Amino acid sequence: MTSAHPPSAASAPAGPAPPPVPVADERLANISTAARLLRRPEIGALLAAIVVAIFFWTQNSLFFKLDGIANWTDVASTIGIPAVVVALLMIGGEFDLSAGVMTGSAGLMLGVLATEVGMSIWLAIVLTLAAATTVGFINGYMVMRTKLPSFIVTLATFFILQGVNLGVTKAITNQVTVSGIDTAAGYESANSIFGGSFWSPHDFRLSVLWWIAVTAIATWVLARTRVGNWIFGVGGDANAARNVGVPVMRVKIGLFMTTSFVCALTGIMVALRLASTQAGQGVGEEFQYIIAAVVGGCVLTGGFGSAIGAALGATIIGMAFIGIQFSGWNTDWRFLFLGVILLVAVLVNTYIRKRAEGARR
Amino acid sequence: MSATTNGAPLLEVRGVSKYFGNVVALKDISVSVGAGEVTCVLGDNGAGKSTFIKILSGVHRHDEGDLLVEGEETHFGSPREAKERGIATVFQDLATVPLMSIWRNFFLGSEPTKGSGPLKRIDVKTAQGIMRDELRKMGIDVRDPDQPVGTLSGGERQAVAIARAVYFGAKVLILDEPTSALGVKQSGVVLRYVAQARDRGLGVIFITHNPHHAYPVGDRFVILNRGRLLGDWRKREISRDELVKQMSGGAELDALEHELQRVLDTPVS
Numbered sequence: 001m002t003s004a005h006p007p008s009a010a011s012a013p014a015g016p017a018p019p020p021v022p023v024a025d026e027r028l029a030n031i032s033t034a035a036r037l038l039r040r041p042e043i044g045a046l047l048a049a050i051v052v053a054i055f056f057w058t059q060n061s062l063f064f065k066l067d068g069i070a071n072w073t074d075v076a077s078t079i080g081i082p083a084v085v086v087a088l089l090m091i092g093g094e095f096d097l098s099a100g101v102m103t104g105s106a107g108l109m110l111g112v113l114a115t116e117v118g119m120s121i122w123l124a125i126v127l128t129l130a131a132a133t134t135v136g137f138i139n140g141y142m143v144m145r146t147k148l149p150s151f152i153v154t155l156a157t158f159f160i161l162q163g164v165n166l167g168v169t170k171a172i173t174n175q176v177t178v179s180g181i182d183t184a185a186g187y188e189s190a191n192s193i194f195g196g197s198f199w200s201p202h203d204f205r206l207s208v209l210w211w212i213a214v215t216a217i218a219t220w221v222l223a224r225t226r227v228g229n230w231i232f233g234v235g236g237d238a239n240a241a242r243n244v245g246v247p248v249m250r251v252k253i254g255l256f257m258t259t260s261f262v263c264a265l266t267g268i269m270v271a272l273r274l275a276s277t278q279a280g281q282g283v284g285e286e287f288q289y290i291i292a293a294v295v296g297g298c299v300l301t302g303g304f305g306s307a308i309g310a311a312l313g314a315t316i317i318g319m320a321f322i323g324i325q326f327s328g329w330n331t332d333w334r335f336l337f338l339g340v341i342l343l344v345a346v347l348v349n350t351y352i353r354k355r356a357e358g359a360r361r
Numbered sequence: 362m363s364a365t366t367n368g369a370p371l372l373e374v375r376g377v378s379k380y381f382g383n384v385v386a387l388k389d390i391s392v393s394v395g396a397g398e399v400t401c402v403l404g405d406n407g408a409g410k411s412t413f414i415k416i417l418s419g420v421h422r423h424d425e426g427d428l429l430v431e432g433e434e435t436h437f438g439s440p441r442e443a444k445e446r447g448i449a450t451v452f453q454d455l456a457t458v459p460l461m462s463i464w465r466n467f468f469l470g471s472e473p474t475k476g477s478g479p480l481k482r483i484d485v486k487t488a489q490g491i492m493r494d495e496l497r498k499m500g501i502d503v504r505d506p507d508q509p510v511g512t513l514s515g516g517e518r519q520a521v522a523i524a525r526a527v528y529f530g531a532k533v534l535i536l537d538e539p540t541s542a543l544g545v546k547q548s549g550v551v552l553r554y555v556a557q558a559r560d561r562g563l564g565v566i567f568i569t570h571n572p573h574h575a576y577p578v579g580d581r582f583v584i585l586n587r588g589r590l591l592g593d594w595r596k597r598e599i600s601r602d603e604l605v606k607q608m609s610g611g612a613e614l615d616a617l618e619h620e621l622q623r624v625l626d627t628p629v630s
């Protein structure tokens with residue numbers, strides 16, 4: 001591949017061609033293990049998670065009893081599953097504001113298909129996931145074709161889905177809820193995979209296992225597969241990636257589809273567990289996913305971040321939501337907490353990254 | 362002229378023209394580069410350098426004239442086709458992704474894999490090893506393959522892009538203003554990489570607006586002006602001072618006036 005045939009005498013004019021003596025760059029010499037560690041995107045989230053965990057533990061020792069852990073991992077997992085794929089999308093340089101409402105849309109569609117249409121739960125799940133993936137494709141295709149910011153395109157999708165959720169649900173059920181999903185055929189088996197719990201009497205949610213699985217798969221994809229390399233590439237510099245032959249459009253549309261798919265899966269888990277879905281379900285949660293991803297080290301401009309970081313970000317949010325409850329405070333404070341943790345995370349991450357990269361771009 | 366096995370230059374254009382609507386972007390340009398040769402294409406802003414690169418790299422199709430790869434007439438349908446024919450273009454700002462590590466950048470789009478099915482994965486060890494070797498050949502010692510490219514200097518970043526193009530089988534390297542954003546010392550470093558690529562038998566087309574950068578490494582010099590060929594010299598035919606003078610106006614000002622008049626008078630097809 002690199003067979004360098006020597007240039008003929010006629011074609012080798014006088015010119016500066018010194019032998020390639022390796023130039024040891026003195027600025028590279030001192031890469032300590034600490035600097036290497038600091039370069040990891042998720043390091044800030046890990047430290048923050050430890051601080052938050054210790055704080056709530058001192059408030060209420062139940063926090064780290066198995067029952068307590070089952071409580072906050074439950075919350076963390078339903079935020080964490082979508083947050084991990086939202087992180088992938090953000091690393092790929094795009095946003096999906098319709099991610100939150102998509103969980104609601106999926107739950108409602110599942111409910112309507114199972115109760116009003118009378119389908120088996122399994123068929124309803126398959127159709128719901130297919131519909132969600134289609135919405136993801138439309139999101140991605142519109143973003144790529146129009147070259148509009150995904151922020152705007154998916155904001156439109158967000159409101160369209162919200163409108164459909166309310167309108168269709170009311171038109172069909174005359175209520176703002178679809179309930180009775182547990183009466184449909186196949187509910188038990190589906191619930192035992194998506195909605196149920198394990199390890200009684202602590203009752204850890206199955207969604208926790210899904211969360212761990214999604215995080216592991218996403219981490220594997222990012223770190224070790226070609227697609228993962230392409231995701232970093234299209235997010236870091238789409239033109240450079242295109243120039244070296246990365247199929248930018250396919251990668252980005254694929255990310256949008258994956259995001260919608262996984263968000264729908266989360267919506268299905270919630271719907272099965274509760275056996276019902278509210279028409280307003282999921283609205284506003286897209287920001288929690290984004291916060292988790294950003295706390296986990298994702299850069300808003302793309303090209304940098306980690307799936308484990310997003311999972312840690314979700315862990316922090318889950319611990320805070322339940323920790324505030326355990327501590328006996330008014331749960332409204334959780335929003336203030338979210339805002340503060342987001343701000344601190346962005347500041348700390350920016351600082352760490354500048355330090356680790358020598359502040360040069 | 363240095364030649365490949367069949368006696369033809371690696372890459373050659375003959376009488377190439379390109380029109381955008383009624384704008385004449387390039388008119389009757391003839392340039393060639395052989396193996397182990399550096400052809401410098403000089404020109405000021407608006408001279409048609411970018412259009413020229415885009416024709417060579419397959420982004421634009423030329424409207425008139427011939428494009429020959431190793432003597433064979435060719436039309437590139439896409440940048441990918443040009444790349445498959447061994448013509449690699451390193452764009453100044455679009456060559457690497459700053460936040461990605463060196464080895465990930467090096468193999469972006471062409472990652473070596475091992476395993477199969479769902480376990481198919483990037484062969485990180487191999488990738489890092491190859492990257493290290495290839496950069497060492499260019500005189501760069503990479504200590505930490507996970508270092509983000511953004512922490513490298515501008516010259517080193519160009520080196521990564523050049524080393525990558527060479528490794529992936531480029532025969533002709535087109536460098537778009539590789540030194541324009543760099544300081545004096547860094548420019549020198551990049552010029553050394555250009556010379557190294559040449560010594561490894563590649564044909565290099567070096568696009569620049571700086572005759573001082575072109576002269577030390579170039580074997581041939583071509584000056585573009587307002588889409589036309591102002592001159593074509595071999596190194597022995599022109600001194601550095603003459604090249605600088607040709608670049609910065611002087612004799613060509615008269616010709617320019619003529620040309621302008623002709624462009625304005627000629628009805629464009």
